[in-house]
Amino acid sequence: xxxxxxxxxxxxxGLPLGTTAQSVTEFRKGTxxxxxxxxxxxxIRDQTAKKGNILFQSSTGKKTVYSPAEIAxxxxxxxxxxxxxxxxxxxxxxxxxxxxxxxxxxxxxKMLYNGAEVISVTTAEGKAGDYYIQLQADGKWxxxxxxxxxxxxxxxFAGCSVVVDAVKNKQSDFASLSRLVEQYNTCK
Numbered sequence: 330x331x332x333x334x335x336x337x338x339x340x341x342x343g344l345p346l347g348t349t350a351q352s353v354t355e356f357r358k359g360t361x362x363x364x365x366x367x368x369x370x371x372x373i374r375d376q377t378a379k380k381g382n383i384l385f386q387s388s389t390g391k392k393t394v395y396s397p398a399e400i401a402x403x404x405x406x407x408x409x410x411x412x413x414x415x416x417x418x419x420x421x422x423x424x425x426x427x428x429x430x431x432x433x434x435x436x437x438x439k440m441l442y443n444g445a446e447v448i449s450v451t452t453a454e455g456k457a458g459d460y461y462i463q464l465q466a467d468g469k470w471x472x473x474x475x476x477x478x479x480x481x482x483x484x485x486f487a488g489c490s491v492v493v494d495a496v497k498n499k500q501s502d503f504a505s506l507s508r509l510v511e512q513y514n515t516c517k
Contacts, residue, residue, distance in 0.1 A: 359405040361385050361395060373405050377417050378457070381436040397436065413470065414453040415439075418461065422507050425514030427485070428463045429507055430470075432456070460506060475503040482509060489516035 359373035361383075374384040382396045383403060395403075397412035404410070409420040415436045422429035437452040453461070455472045462485055463470045473481045479496055486492045492513050495501040501509055 356384075356386055357406055359385075359403055361403045362401040364399065364401050366401065373403060375405060377410075377433045381416070381434040381439060383417075397434065416452050421460075422510040422514070424463065424465055426465055426516075427510050427513050428465070429510040430461045430463065432459045432461065462510065473506070478503045478506075482506075486513045486516075489513050491516060 355374045356372035357375075359371065361369040361371070361373070363369065369385065369387065371385055371387045373386075376382050376384055376394075382394050383405075384392060384394050385403075386392050397415050397417050400412055402409065402411040402417075409423075410417045410433065411420060411430070412418075413430075416432055416434045418430035418432050420428065421431055432453070432455060435452070435457040453470060453472070455461070460473050461470045462473055462481075464485060471481060471485060482496050483493050486509070489512070492501075492509050495509070495512075
């Protein structure tokens with residue numbers, strides 16, 4: 330019995346240490362790009378899924394919460410994220426003639442403060458996890474789903490027969506969306 334009590338005390342004493350070590354590892358090296366294009370190096374806690382924002386810690390230890398409305402984007406774990414329409418999007422294919430993005434937040438309906446004024450956030454159509462293509466020619470963002478994949482890709486990339494033919498002949502599908510955007514970017 331004494332041995333069991335000692336074991337339980339050791340386990341209980343070890344829990345706070347494990348929890349502390351885990352919370353320290355939540356911050357990862359990253360860079361924030363402010364709206365004025367200033368770059369800030371430090372560490373970032375990714376809170377995009379739960380809170381729709383990130384927690385940035387500067388090299389001096391100062392912590393700041395950034396929402397998509399406050400920054401142009403950030404880099405974390407080798408991935409780039411941009412802000413658009415009050416949400417964060419992961420850059421899957423860097424913009425050329427087209428860019429491919431995946432939405433990582435859903436801030437629609439959240440309340441933000443503009444000084445003392447409270448405003449409700451309106452975001453792009455869709456939800457976290459959705460894919461979007463942005464054509465550089467018009468800057469318009471188009472959500473693409475598995476259901477409308479063939480029609481949307483054929484319409485957006487009409488000027489590139491290699492991509493359109495691959496989709497229409499079922500040689501490429503929704504899972505190969507990144508490759509198709511890259512092909513479109515190199516299409517003459």
